[in-house]
Amino acid sequence: MATLEIRNVNKTYGAGLPDTLKNIDLQIKDGEFLILVGPSGCGKSTLMNCIAGLENISAGSILIDDADVSGMSPKDRDIAMVFQSYALYPTMSVRENIEFGLKIRKMSPAAIEEEVMRVAKLLQIEHLLNRKPGQLSGGQQQRVAMGRALARRPKIYLFDEPLSNLDAKLRVEMRTEMKLMHQRLKTTTVYVTHDQIEAMTLGDKVAVMKDGIIQQFGTPKEIYNDPANLFVASFIGSPPMNFIPLRLQRKDGRLVALLDSGQARCELPLGMTDAGLEDREVILGLRPEQIMLAPAQTNGLTNGLPTIRAEVQVTEPTGPDTLVFVNLNQSKVCCRLAPDVAPQVGESLTLQFDPAKVLLFDAATGERLGVLAKKQPPLEHGGNVTQLNRG
Amino acid sequence: MSSVAVLSKASPFDALQRWLPKLVLAPSMFIVLVGFYGYILWTFVLSFTTSTFLPSYKWAGLAQYMRLYESDRWWVASKNLIVFGGMFIAISLAIGVVLAVFLDQRIRREGFIRTIYLYPMALSMIVTGTAWKWLLNPGLGLDKMLRDWGWEGFRLDWLVDPDRVVYCLVIAAVWQSSGFIMAMFLAGLRGVDQSIIRAAQIDGASMPKIYWKVVLPSLRPVFFSSVMILAHIAIKSFDLVAAMTAGGPGYSSDLPAMFMYSFTFSRGQMGMGSASAILMLGAILAILVPYLYSELRTKRND
């Protein structure tokens, strides 16, 4: 197992073409599970290919266990990879697939056999050893692909969207299995996905990428609760964060955001005291689970949190929740309420907010605002990684 | 902090690996550059020389091309190419399309029938030419058979009729190649999106109308490919002429390919032969380049 450090890595495919990767800086410790997440085209697969040595980097360096591997060919980096399509050798049996890399490394037949059996037991594929990949189901192929990687006992494991080809139910099962396996084996892993749920549940550290730049690097909790910019806030979380564009005002010495639901108004006081924020065009961010039904609706007592009455536009009962959509400041806002709340369309509800959980983003740059967050360098500089700390 | 010093950490094995693909491709690259394009250039040069039995490199300007221009035989050959090519392409297309459409109607034993339509393509043009030369034999071939069957006075002497001998070439060539066109269109028909046809059926159109107005227009790419390939076969036609007519009677069934061979290798007129070869290349380019251009244009518009 090994540490991985990516220093200032840049990659272009040619002069005149925009950079595919810009100033990537990441480091993970021995045994950590790093997730690279982002939309299609953000560069996460390219970064993974660079770590593997399948593609060259244009600038910067990659260090495994403090050794610079930037010029080394893939096979010398002691890395194993599981591909989205599994890439099993179709004319070879499962056993031969697993043995292939070991034979090239000239391991003794006895050692090879031992590895194959160890891996087969671990992944419960012993009964499949003599089958060909074409005879396996998707889930079985995925295990064989993992077995091929595990048998090599590499320093670092790379997973390129390994669960994307599985159906939803199998995906959830395999996700849990991967987590279990990581806990057992404590392998240093880099995992690419576009699924933010996988990012949240599997990773020790998460790097959110967009357009070749790391938007934020931190623990899942930090990414979720303290997003560095609008993109990260909108990408992580399902249903996604609500965004309400508005202009801040100063009332009675406090910064407030004025909310208007069409039938009522509310002043949302914000804890930030930054002087420069008033009259600023901002985007207010509020996660659906941070909007609750005001207790006044149920038992007549308030608890001091600001409330607003709004008309229900759409309801979506999902089973574990009821998602209720209302309009605030002419923006569609999603509220995650308890499943037994079943309002009618057109009914009015009283909703309440916790100002401490409200996030502010600059409307022009998407940067996160407010004194509670450390000031983020603007995105134009390529987003150096900084860890957020709640003040 | 090191920047990308890619090769410094690469092992000798890696360095070899980097070069292997290029090394493997190199012989073929050499062959193509020399044997294809180099030789074309050489022929091009020869067409401007005074070469006859042996190559000479005395500059002759456009003299050989002028001789072609003044050669009645070359004009006959060129005209024949247009007549032969035009009829060959049109009839092969027609037959191929009709057979493909009919075969598309869920016929039993479709595979067996397809095999029969296609087998002529497995034969050499010499065999085809020989067979059809016999079939079209004036006196002993089809005409005798039909007379024996009751059609009194039927004569079929196209093979020795200078004005009609080209039709014989067309018949043999169509017999050989129409199956191929059928196969291409059948494959194209099988790839047609079913939902378009169902939509037309719901709109009340009859099957023939659906084919004519909806399905066949969507097969435009197949039409173009077929025309391209048929034109290519027509321009290159040499074996068929050699076997069926040897260019005769006289040179009334001559084609450019035959002309080139004849003048270059039998009559010791290498310069003129080279010029004719270059003109043949020109003909192919005249068809190929617009086709490729339009293909690239449509791809860019996607």
Next chain:
Amino acid sequence: MTSLAGKPALSLSRLLIHAVLILACLLYLVPLVVMLLTSFKTPEDIGTGNLLSWPTVVTAIGWVKAWATLDGYFWNSIKITVPAVIISTAIGALNGYVLSMWRFRGSQLFFGLLLFGCFLPFQTVLLPASFTLGKMGLASTTTGLVFVHVVYGLAFTTLFFRNYYVSIPDALVKAARLDGAGFFTIFGKIILPMSTPIIMVCLIWQFTQIWNDFLFGVVFSSGDSQPITVALNNLVNTSTGVKEYNVDMAAAMIAGLPTLLVYIVAGKYFVRGLTAGAVKG
């Protein structure tokens, strides 16, 4: 396949379709039938009967005479075709492998040049090629013909393999590289075992093209090194004495049978070759 609602009914249109299809079958088969019939007749029969008349005496004399003339040339064709097919297929496979999985700057350009080369009329290279063969001492030899067929078959064989290999996901090659495999290991252990269908297509296509070739045969060989197509043409078109059509037809059958048999046995690969070559990128 275009669908008709429900099962196809026995309607007039379907009868018409079947009739046309069957008629077409007959038309395609007639020349072959005629060749066979004629080859088993005596010259007298040919003179008195007609194309489709049954021989009064079924005799193989035509075949015996035809074989006597074509014997050596048949083996020439084998000596030319077999090596040329194998070599051009092997080179095409390696080229296709490089062009689809180890692309480098200039490889796409080369592929374009190759593709263009599929179209060139061979008339434009005949003279220089014959000069070169002469200089190499290979004029009028079967080896020279093998050489020529390999060179001019490269374009097609490379095209076949490249188009086939392009559809193999490159994650497979990446996985093999991570496993430590090198260029030839990947080809030999992974790609080649997957190539059976295209190898069949290429072998059959090349066999048919090379066996059936006449142009290269008549230009680059003479006398004892001629392939059977040239010998057939000489036999049929030399007008000395009385024409013996039974011998002519038997000779045509002998020349045509090998490719015909290959087609009957492995026809589907032949068709794939046709359509693969036709769908140019």
